[in-house]
Amino acid sequence: MVEVSGHRGNESICLMAALRSVLFVIWLYGSLVFFGLLFLPTMLLPRQAATLGIRCWARAAVWGMRVICNAKTEVRGLENIENEPLLVASKHQSTLDTVLPFLYLKDPCIILKRELLWYPLFGFYALKTGQIAIDRSGAMKTLKEMARKAKLARDNGRSLLIFPEGTRTKPGIDAEYKPGIALLYKELDIECLPVALNTGTCWPAKGIMRYPGTMVVEFLPRIEPGLSRKAFMKTLHDRIETRSLALAEDAGVNVSTTEPAEAANA
Numbered sequence: 001m002v003e004v005s006g007h008r009g010n011e012s013i014c015l016m017a018a019l020r021s022v023l024f025v026i027w028l029y030g031s032l033v034f035f036g037l038l039f040l041p042t043m044l045l046p047r048q049a050a051t052l053g054i055r056c057w058a059r060a061a062v063w064g065m066r067v068i069c070n071a072k073t074e075v076r077g078l079e080n081i082e083n084e085p086l087l088v089a090s091k092h093q094s095t096l097d098t099v100l101p102f103l104y105l106k107d108p109c110i111i112l113k114r115e116l117l118w119y120p121l122f123g124f125y126a127l128k129t130g131q132i133a134i135d136r137s138g139a140m141k142t143l144k145e146m147a148r149k150a151k152l153a154r155d156n157g158r159s160l161l162i163f164p165e166g167t168r169t170k171p172g173i174d175a176e177y178k179p180g181i182a183l184l185y186k187e188l189d190i191e192c193l194p195v196a197l198n199t200g201t202c203w204p205a206k207g208i209m210r211y212p213g214t215m216v217v218e219f220l221p222r223i224e225p226g227l228s229r230k231a232f233m234k235t236l237h238d239r240i241e242t243r244s245l246a247l248a249e250d251a252g253v254n255v256s257t258t259e260p261a262e263a264a265n266a
Contacts, residue, residue, distance in 0.1 A: 021210045024068045031060035036121035043128055050128040051102065058099040065096075070212035071202035075104065077219035080193060085159045086222070087192045089181055089236055091244045092163035093171060093200030100217060101161050109153040111146060111162040111180070130158075134180075136166055143180055147187045154188050164236065168205035171198050171248035172255035174241050181236065182229050192223040194236055196243035201251040216247050 039053030065071040073096075084106055090097060098116075101108045114133040117123040126133065132149045135142050150160050162184060164177040185192055199215045220239050223232065248255055 017209065017211065020069050021208050024064050024210050025208050027064040027068060028061055031064070032057055032121060035060065036125070043124065047129055048107065050125055051107065054099060054125055054129065055102045058102050061096060061099060062103075065202065065210065065215070069202065069210040071210060072214050073100070074214055074216045075219075076216065078104065080219040080222055081105065083191075085154050085157055085190055087184055087188050087190055088159055088161040088195060089164050089192055089240065090161060090195035091197050091240050092165055092168050093197060093205060094168065094203040094215075096199050096203050096215070097163070097168075097197065097217075105159050105161070107158045108161050109150070109158045111150070111160065143183055146180060147183055150184055150188060154190060159193075160184060160188065164240075168200070170205065171200045171251065171253045172245065174245075177233060177237055182233055185225070185227075185232050186229070189225045191225060192232070192236065194220040194223065194239045196220060196240050196247060198244065198247035198251050198253075201248065201253060213251055216250070218243060218247065
């Protein structure tokens with residue numbers, strides 16, 4: 001066998017990575033259609049039945065990343081997920097962050113952008129399972145409605161998941177936290193569970209390329225209710241960003257060369 005080296009070797013590696021990425025995208029959306037249609041009758045059943053379909057798709061996504069793209073998922077700090085409901089505040093780098101919580105939280109209620117409801121099948125399940133869709137402009141009316149729905153979910157024993165940055169960012173990026181998380185912390189009066197991660201190192205926010213490695217999601221120690229807004233936001237930001245930065249560095253990201261958050265989200 002002739003050994004491929006140098007420039008041709010790099011081309012072969014890039015070509016293989018691109019092929020794996022395309023296969024994964026086919027797998028991801030193919031499994032969405034499969035499970036979406038398979039569990040479609042659950043639209044006529046109680047909400048928890050439809051949640052099973054989302055869990056199956058989440059497992060398919062994790063399996064596809066591991067088998068097709070050689071990217072495994074490692075979850076840490078599961079001992080911190082006790083005594084739900086909780087206010088879960090998570091770093092956001094990948095689409096995976098939106099569905100993975102269904103594998104570890106009992107009955108999560110996710111605060112997501114309204115545009116996701118327009119996606120075929122996914123939108124049906126988001127509505128059926130009682131997810132909270134908001135306009136990301138963050139107007140006061142929108143925030144009050146979000147808080148009202150979040151209280152109803154909390155009263156039903158459901159944990160609330162919100163992405164404080166409001167959008168996906170690249171690994172190593174420290175973006176400004178939106179006011180919605182502070183409002184929910186005050187209004188819900190429950191413990192806040194910070195989540196650090198580096199999923200964007202294998203599953204970037206943009207493009208179809210997927211990369212081998214280990215995607216780490218880490219549930220951090222909880223923050224007690226009752227802190228002032230300033231103290232809470234500082235504690236939350238420091239915990240999530242410090243740990244997420246360390247996870248990015250562990251994955252080989254040179255955080256000193258990452259561009260500002262505004263450029264990353266452009």
